[in-house]
Amino acid sequence: MARAATATINIEAFRHNYRLAKSLARSAKAVAIIKADAYGHGAIKMAYALENEADAFGVACIEEAVELREAGIQKPILLLEGFFSADELQTISELNLWCAVHSLEQIDALANTKLINPIHVWLKMDSGMHRLGVMPKEYRSAFARLNQLEQVAEVVLMTHFANADNIGCPITAQQMQCFDEVTHDLNAPISIANSAATLGYENARRQFQRPGIMLYGATPFSNPHPIADQLQPVMSLTSEIIAIREVPAGEGVGYSHRYVCNQPTLVGTVAMGYADGYPRHAKDGTPVMVNGQRTALIGRVSMDMLTVDLTQVTGAQVGSKVELWGDSLAAAEVATYCDTIPYTLFTGVTRRVHKRYINE
Numbered sequence: 625m626a627r628a629a630t631a632t633i634n635i636e637a638f639r640h641n642y643r644l645a646k647s648l649a650r651s652a653k654a655v656a657i658i659k660a661d662a663y664g665h666g667a668i669k670m671a672y673a674l675e676n677e678a679d680a681f682g683v684a685c686i687e688e689a690v691e692l693r694e695a696g697i698q699k700p701i702l703l704l705e706g707f708f709s710a711d712e713l714q715t716i717s718e719l720n721l722w723c724a725v726h727s728l729e730q731i732d733a734l735a736n737t738k739l740i741n742p743i744h745v746w747l748k749m750d751s752g753m754h755r756l757g758v759m760p761k762e763y764r765s766a767f768a769r770l771n772q773l774e775q776v777a778e779v780v781l782m783t784h785f786a787n788a789d790n791i792g793c794p795i796t797a798q799q800m801q802c803f804d805e806v807t808h809d810l811n812a813p814i815s816i817a818n819s820a821a822t823l824g825y826e827n828a829r830r831q832f833q834r835p836g837i838m839l840y841g842a843t844p845f846s847n848p849h850p851i852a853d854q855l856q857p858v859m860s861l862t863s864e865i866i867a868i869r870e871v872p873a874g875e876g877v878g879y880s881h882r883y884v885c886n887q888p889t890l891v892g893t894v895a896m897g898y899a900d901g902y903p904r905h906a907k908d909g910t911p912v913m914v915n916g917q918r919t920a921l922i923g924r925v926s927m928d929m930l931t932v933d934l935t936q937v938t939g940a941q942v943g944s945k946v947e948l949w950g951d952s953l954a955a956a957e958v959a960t961y962c963d964t965i966p967y968t969l970f971t972g973v974t975r976r977v978h979k980r981y982i983n984e
């Protein structure tokens with residue numbers, strides 16, 4: 625048997641989550657965000673899973689879009705950060721990509737390029753995130769200018785929230801108010817909602833949603849939420865116990881003996897390490913499922929292995945199944961023990977981990 629470290633990707637769960645996003649605003653469209661290799665799940669596979677029902681796909685850069693077009697994906701593909709250099713515009717036009725425009729310099733570049741087909745532009749406003757986007761006071765003139773360019777087909781109005789995962793945080797309402805004040809009489813479709821806003825803010829559900837993390841079944845919120853709790857996990861990261869030993873009280877386990885046994889402890893060694901993408905900074909006590917029972921990480925995660933406490937686990941033996949996150953253990957919960965978020969857990973899974981697709 626080969627090394628057991630496996631990421632099992634449940635395609636039907638991914639579709640369920642997309643349909644949940646769509647069901648929240650039936651007249652709205654949803655751009656399935658599959659940037660960063662579909663948050664580590666495999667962009668081509670995930671695009672195939674939704675090729676009949678997604679309204680569009682969203683990626684971060686042209687390389688990611690080209691990969692999808694070469695795989696035969698015909699749906700619109702939105703470049704969330706637009707183009708990085710003007711020489712991408714020809715390809716954007718040829719491949720019929722939708723393109724965010726977030727700066728006046730990009731509008732200049734567009735105006736100075738001859739294109740075969742006019743392109744769909746998503747004009748991004750910086751309503752308070754202060755990362756990308758045209759400033760509110762320049763937004764209306766930018767919109768007017770884009771509408772006059774022969775290089776431009778439809779324009780969609782777009783912004784992005786800094787704090788939508790923090791429900792009730794006034795910054796989201798402020799950003800929405802800023803955006804709405806500037807755009808209220810502009811005749812164009814609107815897209816403002818990422819997963820957290822799609823789930824948590826009814827008035828953020830406009831003509832296009834942009835769900836990302838929710839498609840992969842992880843809640844963006846730190847507390848229970850009636851809709852987010854209906855999401856189904858897509859990735860299960862699993863492996864096996866490859867060794868077991870009894871360690872006396874007072875002995876340390878693993879590098880630097882970070883964990884010291886306070887009683888005689890049955891220690892299980894799991895074929896999963898930071899080179900697989902399991903975070904090295906996972907704390908002692910991070911939940912791990914062994915044989916369907918919840919137990920804890922003990923000791924520092926090494927490159928290829930980690931150690932768990934089997935003292936209370938019944939029936940554990942070499943070969944027992946270990947789940948690091950997935951169907952029975954939410955990635956969002958594991959993330960809190962690693963001072964991170966599910967996004968980095970998913971995107972961090974490395975190519976050494978065998979990917980297996982089910983319910984295709």
Ligand SMILES: *Cc1c(COP(=O)(O)O)cnc(C)c1O
Pocket residue numbers: 657659704784817818819820834835836837838844
């Ligand atoms: C990544 C991204 C999204 C999706 O965000 P989630 O929090 O994963 O839902 C939406 N919009 C933009 C502009 C993005 O870059």
